[in-house]
Amino acid sequence: MTNVSIENLVKLYPGRSVPAVKDVSLLIETGSLTALLGPSACGKSTILKMIAGLLAPTSGDIRFGDHSILRLPPEKRDAVMVFQDHLLFPYMTVAENIGFGLKMRRRPKAEISHAVGTMLELVKLDGMATRKPNQLSGGQQQRIALARALILRPKILLLDEPFSSLDANLRLEMQQLLKSLHQEMGMTMLFVTHDQEEAVALSSKIALILDGTLRQYADAATLYGQPEDLDVAKFFGAKNFIPGISSSGHFECALGRLTLPVTANSNGSMLTFRPENVVIGVTDSAENSFHATIESKKFLGNQTQLRLSKGGTTFDASLPPLIAAPLLEGSTVSVHLPRQSLWALP
Numbered sequence: 206m207t208n209v210s211i212e213n214l215v216k217l218y219p220g221r222s223v224p225a226v227k228d229v230s231l232l233i234e235t236g237s238l239t240a241l242l243g244p245s246a247c248g249k250s251t252i253l254k255m256i257a258g259l260l261a262p263t264s265g266d267i268r269f270g271d272h273s274i275l276r277l278p279p280e281k282r283d284a285v286m287v288f289q290d291h292l293l294f295p296y297m298t299v300a301e302n303i304g305f306g307l308k309m310r311r312r313p314k315a316e317i318s319h320a321v322g323t324m325l326e327l328v329k330l331d332g333m334a335t336r337k338p339n340q341l342s343g344g345q346q347q348r349i350a351l352a353r354a355l356i357l358r359p360k361i362l363l364l365d366e367p368f369s370s371l372d373a374n375l376r377l378e379m380q381q382l383l384k385s386l387h388q389e390m391g392m393t394m395l396f397v398t399h400d401q402e403e404a405v406a407l408s409s410k411i412a413l414i415l416d417g418t419l420r421q422y423a424d425a426a427t428l429y430g431q432p433e434d435l436d437v438a439k440f441f442g443a444k445n446f447i448p449g450i451s452s453s454g455h456f457e458c459a460l461g462r463l464t465l466p467v468t469a470n471s472n473g474s475m476l477t478f479r480p481e482n483v484v485i486g487v488t489d490s491a492e493n494s495f496h497a498t499i500e501s502k503k504f505l506g507n508q509t510q511l512r513l514s515k516g517g518t519t520f521d522a523s524l525p526p527l528i529a530a531p532l533l534e535g536s537t538v539s540v541h542l543p544r545q546s547l548w549a550l551p
């Protein structure tokens with residue numbers, strides 16, 4: 206098993222003045238399930254295609270272990286890609302579609318048939334071997350596309366928005382299937398998504414790409430709680446941004462002198478904390494506690510959002526609706542911001 210490392214990768218498409226991928230370096234650990242996350246047109250698919258060998262980088266390197274794979278043609282790379290539109294062969298049966306890659310590699314018939322049977326079981330489609338793709342649902346076709354790639358047991362499986370054309374329920378089911386396949390097979394997988402929730406639900410590590418640049422590469426908890434900059438924080442849905450100054454473990458701002466966690470930036474100039482971490486009502490802690498006024502209150506179904514103000518600044522808190530029910534607009538409440546929920550952005 207080998208790590209996949211992307212080193213200073215750049216892609217400038219012909220006729221374009223700005224590279225689609227700008228100096229991206231990333232180490233994808235063996236056996237990991239990693240997400241390449243970012244908004245539309247940020248360069249995610251371009252990175253995947255360069256690993257698969259469908260596009261040549263302008264500069265930089267891609268290594269499997271110690272070896273550069275840039276000179277290898279796609280079929281020799283041991284990197285297999287699954288696309289959003291599953292691209293099954295319509296005239297072949299399900300079994301023939303799944304076994305296609307092994308047939309091209311001239312493996313014995315008995316071996317192919319055994320491997321196809323195993324794959325059909327793994328993607329929970331046993332009994333459908335003789336059907337044609339047009340006799341299957343969209344979700345079933347995507348399972349076949351996955352099985353067709355997995356059967357080759359590549360060093361890295363590349364998935365380009367594999368579930369984006371499926372409806373919400375089916376999408377969840379396919380995410381669970383991919384997660385269990387990953388656990389069972391221990392294969393290195395890199396999947397592209399623009400959906401932050403999907404990235405968080407599936408992957409052990411997330412590489413956030415914005416505008417062709419790798420902005421942060423970390424686990425989901427770090428990206429939520431300790432974003433490296435304002436853009437990363439905003440992409441991960443951070444809401445409250447309070448200007449001020451950090452000094453010796455504290456943050457001076459309109460909300461007062463707040464104690465920061467020990468891991469916080471010492472040169473922060475913008476405080477952020479998530480609305481769901483704001484504690485309203487009685488608290489035992491004197492640290493980071495103050496009074497604020499409820500400016501407005503909005504029922505959002507599974508939560509109620511409060512907009513609070515103090516010292517000329519406003520911030521949001523979200524509470525379970527039952528807890529928020531007795532709180533009235535215009536009233537003053539005690540607020541506690543747990544130290545661990547605070548983060549200072551540079």
Ligand SMILES: Nc1ncnc2c1ncn2[C@@H]1O[C@H](COP(=O)(O)OP(=O)(O)OP(=O)(O)O)[C@@H](O)[C@H]1O
Nearest residue numbers: 218221225243244245246247248249250251252399
């Ligand atoms: N063949 C090409 N020639 C020129 N520009 C291209 C080509 N393919 C992609 N681009 C441009 O490169 C940028 C990155 O495209 P890419 O497909 O990698 O983005 P993406 O993050 O995968 O987007 P999406 O989520 O919408 O698929 C975009 O601005 C796109 O228009």
